[in-house]
Amino acid sequence: MNGTTTLWRPTGPEELTLVEASGWTAWPPRLPEQPIFYPVLNEDYAVRIARDWNVPASGAGYVTRFEVDTAFLERYPVRQTGGETILELWVPAEELPEFNRHIAGRIEVVREFHSPTG
Known part of the structure; x- marks a missing residue:
């Protein structure tokens, strides 16, 4: 590998x-209603989604971090879906097995959030 991207x-x-x-x-x-897998390009954005969306939806939200072969990622343009730090990659569901083969090392949980009542 020539390098990885976090x-x-x-x-x-x-x-x-x-x-x-x-x-x-x-x-x-992906589930049938999830045509895209979207990893994000910065931890702050991932924290906001985990805390503000996942916790209300399921009682807990986790931020994971992982490395992917940089050359492989060039096929996926960076999508800005909101403010300047709201950056995602959109990986079509059918390409997820190949995407997984380009993960370097392990996926790790770096932050977690829980509902105060959960």
């Missing part, structure tokens, strides 16, 4: 359980 992924407890089952090396297949 990506983050906000996730809820169900998806995190599937990542753990993979040995922390792969993202699970």
Whole structure:
């Protein structure tokens, strides 16, 4: 590999359980209503999604960090979906198995948030 790029992924407890089952090396297949897998390019954006979306939806939100082969990522243009730090990659669901093969090392949980009542 010529180098890796750090990506983050906000996730809820169900998806995190599937990542753990993979040995922390792969993202699970998308559900039919999820045509895109979107890792994000900065931790702050991932924190906001995990805290503000995942916690209300499922009682917990996690921020994961992982490395992907930089050359492979060049096929996915960076999408700015809001403010200047709201940056994502859009990986079509059918390309996720190949994306997973380009993850270097393990997916790690770097932050977690829980509902005060959960």
